[in-house]
Amino acid sequence: MDDQFERLGAARRLIKGVLTDPVGNYLPAPWLKGLLRLGKSELAAANWADPGGWRSMVISYDGRPTQIADKILVHGGTLSMALRNRLRLASRLLTSLINTAEPPARALCLGAGPGCIILRAMAQADVPCDATLVDLNANAFAYGRELARRYGLSERVRYVQGDVRDIGKMLDYPPSVVKMIGICEYLDDSQIVEIATRLAEVMPAGAPIVMNNITHKHGSDRFCRRVLGLHMNHRDVGQLTALMSMAGFGRFSVHDEPLGVYSVIVGYRLEA
DSSP states (O other): OOOOOOOOOHHHHHHIIIIIHHHHHHSOHHHHHHHHHHTTOHHHHHHHHSTTOHHHHHHHHHOOOOSHHHHHHHHHOHHHHHHHHHHHHHHHHHHHHHHHSOSSEEEEEESOTTOHHHHHHHHHOSSOEEEEEEESOGGGHHHHHHHHHHHTOGGGEEEEESOGGGGGGTOSSOOSEEEETTTGGGSOHHHHHHHHHHHHHHSOTTOEEEEEEEOGGGSOHHHIIIIIOOOOOOOOHHHHHHHHHTTTEEEEEEEEOTTSSEEEEEEEEOOO
16 A cells, blocks of 8 residues: 655645635636546546535545546645555554554544545454444445455445434444544534534543644635635634533644645543
8 A cells, every 4th residue: 555645746746826716716617617527537526426425535635537627636735645645644543553452442433425535444443343433424325335345345334324422323343443534624613513512422541542632734725616616614723622622632743644635643541
């Protein structure tokens, strides 16, 4: 598996700052949407159908688009590059947490989609791990089960359609580690606190949670909102950890991906 982080060289940063970001952010949105439709962009179509959904994530994670428009978005867009960096960083951290968990290792993934990150982490781990993957939308589960089969993990994953706020009804064991990657940027503050509070009720003291924030450093927020329909909540690390602290989490460690768009944060359920 490729664990090399992606970075922007000086020339690409210059082009991004003086050309691609201004064009994407300030040209009329109908023009840009028309160009993406003309270019048969699968990434744009996936976001129009389900903004920030699993299909658009898979296209960015895979990094092998066939359409010219997607080649530009996936390989030239800082956000897509940062998403692949987040995939590598989060899976690496989760692998380490699985390896150090008290056996049997059991992962809980919220807003999991097909489970690309946790499956990658489980495949890299030295110890066996079972995972429960929860999502409101079951459309990603077929793809996820096929991905689990390819990793040889079919017997170790369980997909559950449901609201993450009802997590107490879905588990019959306390999780060793919780993954909450790719969720917080689509939630408001009160929703994050509510979900974290529900998690604190089922997690044992000392169990870790892995989450992420998103910053404006990708430089394409206007393009994401106007053209792709992505309305993300940008928070710094302090803002996100403050919300999690309200639900009983602490001992946070912060791990930045090289482009500075995402930080992957590990926190722990504190003693009540």
